[in-house]
Amino acid sequence: MNSPDLHASMSPTRPIRPTRLPGPAGPVILALFAAAVLVDLGSLLLGAETGHRIAKPLLMPLLAAYTAVRGGPRLLVCALLLGWGGDVFLLSDADWAFLVGMGSFAVGHVCYLVLFGRGGTPRWLGPLYAVLLVAALVLLWPGLPAELRVPVAAYATLLTVMAWRAAVVGPLAAAGGALFLVSDLIIAIDVAEMPQPPATDFWIMFLYSMGQLLLMLGLLARHRTRRSG
Template sequence: MSATGSRTPSWARPVPDDTRGRVLLAAFAAAGVLDLLSLLAGWHLGHVLAKPLLMPLLVAHVVTRGAPRLLVAALLFGWGGDLALLVDAGPAFLVGMGSFAAGHVCYLVLFGRGRTHPALVGAYAAALVGTVALLWGDLPGDLRVPVAGYSLLLTAMACRAGALGTRAAIGGALFLLSDTLIATGVADWPQPPRPDLWIMATYLAAQYLLATGALASRQAYGGSVIQD
């Protein structure tokens, strides 16, 4: 070791990527816990402070793991949707839905053309048709077509996620569940206690599982299964 190197304090030395990744993942988890506890306690300010931090921290984590650009874009579009849904106004809901829809397109391209089991395709298709049919009459008139179009993209993403393995498949299913809870709220259906808590819990788990599932698939197959 050189004399110069020996004088460099430990805090000033470069941090290995794996360490940065763990720190960023821990920060994502901490922000998620703060957000969920804020929703549970009805502390709106805590939710407003924590929610905007979530996707940027997850993005920073996956970047240290060599995430493909499409995965980063999908998560950033999710962040745009998160910010829009913090605004309590009709147009903001459509903006948020559009941002999430763009994220689903990124996921679909990222997943590539891997085979999906026909039974799974049939189950998701039935869920899509049944859910839209049940919600249609109770949705505001100006949201029916946008919600139906968004639901098609969301369901396709959830279905295709299964091509990357169990982890991503669960993530896709949880994303579908989270947004279905939002849609039933818009349709003014009866809700479980603290629906905002369940929406965020399933959403955070979904994005984490989709992101890490995509990374695991990429690493297992040398980056050849999903698109850069």
């Protein structure tokens, strides 16, 4: 006979019990995340590739650790760690690594969509994101390598839906989804070999890091509100 408690404990959206660590673990982890972001961005501006390769893989595990310490949903930890997988694979210039990294991010977006749940978004937001998606694909399509066109289009659609649905959670998550989308759009512009903005890698990582941070904070804030209610 299956126990309801057993099923609940296996649920990916079940909160994680806050880890009992000595001292203010949450603020310390966020401080480490901020330090890793600064090292990563500084390394990109200075052209210090080693610093970037060391700092970048630390970002999402630190956010995942913060989520766990704060007793956040397990699925949020999974989404962040899937982002870490994407980060690691995208450190390589190989096409296969790009596809695997994009796939890891895509599964992370699915996790986010499950976390967002049901609920309405502003009526104008869906059409706005739809227009942005179509315009981006029309502009990027000719410059994309033939073997990447379909995967990039599928990923872009999923990412756009994630950014749109993030508004269900609240302003923080909505802003995080939008920043994540812009970050990946810059990557797609690079892949399509279109004109790049100055300090491209810097802006990609800045927007991505802030996007993931805001998504996490928005989901944790809603989670705390629901638990207290």
